[in-house]
Amino acid sequence: MARKIRTVPIGPVTPYRSGARYLVMPADLHGDFAVCRTLVENLEGDGAWLTLREDSPDFPNVEEVLLVEFQSDSVLTHRTRIMRREAQRVWVDCPSLSRRSKNQMLPAGARRDFRVASQLPVVILLRGEEFAQALPRQGRLNDVSRGGMGLVVPVQDIYVRGQSIEVQVVSWAHAVSVECTVQRIWLEGERKFLALKFPHDLGLEQRERITAFVLHVQRQASLENTLPAIVDGDT
Numbered sequence: 074m075a076r077k078i079r080t081v082p083i084g085p086v087t088p089y090r091s092g093a094r095y096l097v098m099p100a101d102l103h104g105d106f107a108v109c110r111t112l113v114e115n116l117e118g119d120g121a122w123l124t125l126r127e128d129s130p131d132f133p134n135v136e137e138v139l140l141v142e143f144q145s146d147s148v149l150t151h152r153t154r155i156m157r158r159e160a161q162r163v164w165v166d167c168p169s170l171s172r173r174s175k176n177q178m179l180p181a182g183a184r185r186d187f188r189v190a191s192q193l194p195v196v197i198l199l200r201g202e203e204f205a206q207a208l209p210r211q212g213r214l215n216d217v218s219r220g221g222m223g224l225v226v227p228v229q230d231i232y233v234r235g236q237s238i239e240v241q242v243v244s245w246a247h248a249v250s251v252e253c254t255v256q257r258i259w260l261e262g263e264r265k266f267l268a269l270k271f272p273h274d275l276g277l278e279q280r281e282r283i284t285a286f287v288l289h290v291q292r293q294a295s296l297e298n299t300l301p302a303i304v305d306g307d308t
Contacts, residue, residue, distance in 0.1 A: 089121035100137040108285035119167035148174045200237040224267040249282050
């Protein structure tokens with residue numbers, strides 16, 4: 074039976090709010106791009122002025138864009154157009170379509186979320202008083218989703234299920250440091266793997282940066298795959 078997609082109706086009133094934070098990317102996700110991080114500076118007419126936040130890449134050099142906003146347990150995506158550009162800000166029109174999705178950053182949704190492969194170096198910090206003097210460890214990112222990540226670590230390094238560790242991925246466009254919980258440990262030949270879960274209270278800044286990275290790596294995927302729509306019966 075076909076799944077029915079529920080969209081958010083668009084009326085004559087702009088859905089934008091002063092101070093709202095959006096990730097901005099081209100509506101066509103098939104090309105290469107950098108996800109920029111913006112703030113609604115002020116409202117004007119049916120649209121809004123978006124300004125770049127600190128250390129953000131520049132706005133996409135296209136007219137039609139997607140704006141992604143995190144709202145507690147959901148994600149709201151607007152399809153709109155950049156109509157004016159002024160230095161570090163742009164004016165976007167009232168959206169032609171808005172869609173609300175479940176927030177796949179929540180660990181409960183990690184198994185339904187996609188994973189993307191990545192081979193970035195990471196620094197691992199052990200949490201807890203007994204590890205206060207422990208030196209940082211090295212590892213490599215193996216894959217990442219909006220609910221967790223997988224690491225490859227030296228075989229001699231000891232980890233236990235349920236352990237809290239902090240993973241720093243310093244080579245992303247914006248450095249990210251996330252405290253995770255070890256969910257699973259296993260060996261494949263001479264390599265040791267860790268499956269990690271992000272916390273439920275992951276901060277908005279971290280969620281945005283992780284999602285920006287995942288969306289960038291998944292630029293070949295369609296919006297339907299990147300942000301699964303809510304279906305009837307999912308609440």
